[in-house]
Amino acid sequence: MALLPILNYPDPRLRTIAKPVKEVTAEIKTLIADMIETMYDAQGIGLAASQVDRHIQLIVMDLSENSPRVFINPKVTPLVEEKQPYEEGCLSVPEVYDSVERPKKVRIEALDEHGKKIDEEVEGLLAVCIQHEMDHLNGVIFVDYLSRLKQSRARDKVRKVIKIREKQGEQTADKQPQ
Ligand code: K1U
Ligand code: ZN
Numbered sequence: 001m002a003l004l005p006i007l008n009y010p011d012p013r014l015r016t017i018a019k020p021v022k023e024v025t026a027e028i029k030t031l032i033a034d035m036i037e038t039m040y041d042a043q044g045i046g047l048a049a050s051q052v053d054r055h056i057q058l059i060v061m062d063l064s065e066n067s068p069r070v071f072i073n074p075k076v077t078p079l080v081e082e083k084q085p086y087e088e089g090c091l092s093v094p095e096v097y098d099s100v101e102r103p104k105k106v107r108i109e110a111l112d113e114h115g116k117k118i119d120e121e122v123e124g125l126l127a128v129c130i131q132h133e134m135d136h137l138n139g140v141i142f143v144d145y146l147s148r149l150k151q152s153r154a155r156d157k158v159r160k161v162i163k164i165r166e167k168q169g170e171q172t173a174d175k176q177p178q
Contacts, residue, residue: 004038004052005173009093009141009158016055018048018137020073024115028058032113035060036068044091046129048136051092053173059110059133063125071118074110076134078103079121086128088142094161096154100145102131 007014021028031054039047039060049058059071083101090096106127110118122130132142143154162174 001037002034003041004034006038006042006047006051006091007053007173008162009090009143010155011092011173013053014050014092014136014141015139016050017139018050018055018057020057024072024111024113028056029113031058032060032070036062039068039091042091045125046133047091048133050136050139057137059130059137061126061129061133063129070113071108071110071130071133072112074108074130074134074137076130077107077109079105079107084128086125088128088132090132090142092136093141093143093154093158094165096143096157098143098146098150100132100142102128106131 031049035047035049035052035058038052039045039062045063046059046061049056057073059074060068061071062068080103082104084104085099085101087097088100104127105121105123108118108120108122108130112118135142135144143151146154
């Protein structure tokens with residue numbers, strides 16, 4: 001398994017629209033394992049393939065530690081008009097957190113890593129997280145919902161965090177080994 005570099009905001013590659021997965025090949029299975037390892041290493045609860053520069057409709061998630069879930073070709077439909085705010089974070093926008101309002105209850109239709117159909121009505125953090133990850137597959141980042149001022153502050157913050165991480169010798173998607 002391998003740790004994958006995560007793209008940082010405002011990298012334009014994060015704006016790429018993901019394509020459907022045609023078949024769960026050995027290569028996709030390796031990508032799933034690598035994404036799960038990368039998500040755990042970064043202490044995230046979700047990761048979309050777009051964030052590791054693979055522009056296919058694939059999401060991994062773990063809200064409960066050690067029971068990772070995989071969503072392939074997900075479709076997410078709001079079931080209620082009521083929205084709820086949640087203080088979101090993003091592994092592509094490190095150390096920036098802000099409140100985003102999203103529909104409280106959604107339906108998730110997808111395939112899992114074995115090709116089995118998923119069809120669930122969800123609320124709470126799972127509803128928040130799947131909508132955040134779906135946005136990634138559509139080239140949308142949670143800071144897009146914030147004011148221009150907050151977006152500009154987020155860009156500055158990410159630049160600072162990357163500099164510190166590079167000084168600490170961490171590998172980032174912005175700086176690959178020569
Ligand atoms: O997509 C990502 O970058 C992962 C992201 C998922 C997410 C967290 C919180 C709300 C919406 C989506 C993260 O895992 S951010 C880091 C994190 O673990 C976290 C941050 C705030 C609340 C809970 C978890
Ligand atoms: Zn994110």
